[in-house]
Amino acid sequence: MTNHDQAAPVRPLTRAWVSRHLEPGERIVGSEALHGGITAEVRRLTIGGRGGGTRDLVLRTFVRAEHAEDWLTRESGALTLLAGTGVPAPGLVAVDPTAEQCEYPSLLMTHLAGRTVLDDEGLEARVPRLARQLVAIHALRPAERPREYVAWTTADTVVTPQGADAAAWAGAIEVIRRPVPRHEGRLLHRDFQPGNVLFDAAAPGPAGPRITGVVDWAQTSWGPVDLDVAHCCTNLALLHGPAWGLRFAEAYEQAGGVPAATASERLYWRVRSALAFSQEVRLVAQPWRQAGRTELTTRAVAQRLDAYVSTLMDTLL
Structure with missing residues (x-):
């Protein structure tokens, strides 16, 4: 040994x-x-x-x-x-x-078996499994609630990336100036994303590798399920492209999850999550490069964030 x-x-x-x-x-x-x-x-x-x-x-x-x-x-x-x-x-x-x-x-x-998988290959099979796992977390009804969620950004702390679509970002910032939509609280992981999910990639089943663990529960909170959904959407959009952010939201509903009822409410949470990443693009990109995604430079991730914000504004506004 x-x-x-x-x-x-x-x-x-x-x-x-x-x-x-x-x-x-x-x-x-x-x-x-x-x-x-x-x-x-x-x-x-x-x-x-x-x-x-x-x-x-x-x-x-x-x-x-x-x-x-x-x-x-x-x-x-x-x-x-x-x-x-x-x-x-x-x-x-x-x-x-x-x-x-x-x-x-x-x-x-x-210690849990398995490993994180951040590659593009096999993503089509992993996304539904991620969605089902998040639905299972939100279905828990703890006897004692964790503390209420805290927003990770405000309209005044957003950092618009250099060269970004100024109109889309200005519109997105105005979206999160609105009052917080009414919501029902649920148990949130608060940092549910591929980097915190372990897969048994060595022995995939018919529907792809199974999830063996969900780690890093330090941000556990109580709040709207849309916060967790939006956070994972943003991570997938930055890792794999904006379309995968939209795809995860669809997969969550297909798995039985119940997000906000209206498009404007869903837009609020998804834009709020995306804009929060504007303040920490470098910190997010670094561990992904260490994990082998060397093409995800700070600049590349900022460009994907810009594309995702524009996609949200075009799709849900």
Whole structure:
């Protein structure tokens, strides 16, 4: 077995904290950095036992995030809520949201099989599976609601990309100046998108690879399902082209999801999500390039965002 400690060392206090939450006779024998996260360091820990067998855990460490306590508290609460629901989420092992015992706020959870798939190939089969999974999440009725969602942008903080369709963006900004549409609250993942969904790509079924996990529940919220739908639509539009953003919204309804009733309400949520990305195009593009989508430069993603905003305004206005 390869020991990955040199490549991704676990800090001493955190290592001791993890060790206290292992089974008797177990110890950390390997550590490997996992790529793709924006706000946290993520490591897969290989845990060795007395009999020579191993198992994996995942350690999330927030080194620079000022909202770490809130995010880890929400994520640990979500993982507790999701246990036994059928939604394939990690199991909570331990959490230290205020870094009382670790160098930095940390969360330890079970490791799920599978991997993220960001390629264009096979997308036609994956989109319906993503939609069905999101419908299943929205169908949950937790005994205790998470906190209300927070909007990620305002009309005054939108950053119009250089060379963008000025008229389309001006119109989109005016859309989100409108009053928030009335809505019924549901449990939201709040960052449901291909980078947070694991697929068993090695053993695809008749309808394509099955989903083995949904991860990163740090933004779990309560609000309109359209927020989750719109967020995934935007991610798909930036990864694969604007048409896939529209396709996911259709797939969500085909899977039994119930978005906002009117086109103007749907436009509001989808435009709000798209415009939120204008402030963080570089941050979004970087992990996609690290995952192998090297063509998705900051400029290329900004151009796709512009095309998607224009498509929304042409299609739903």
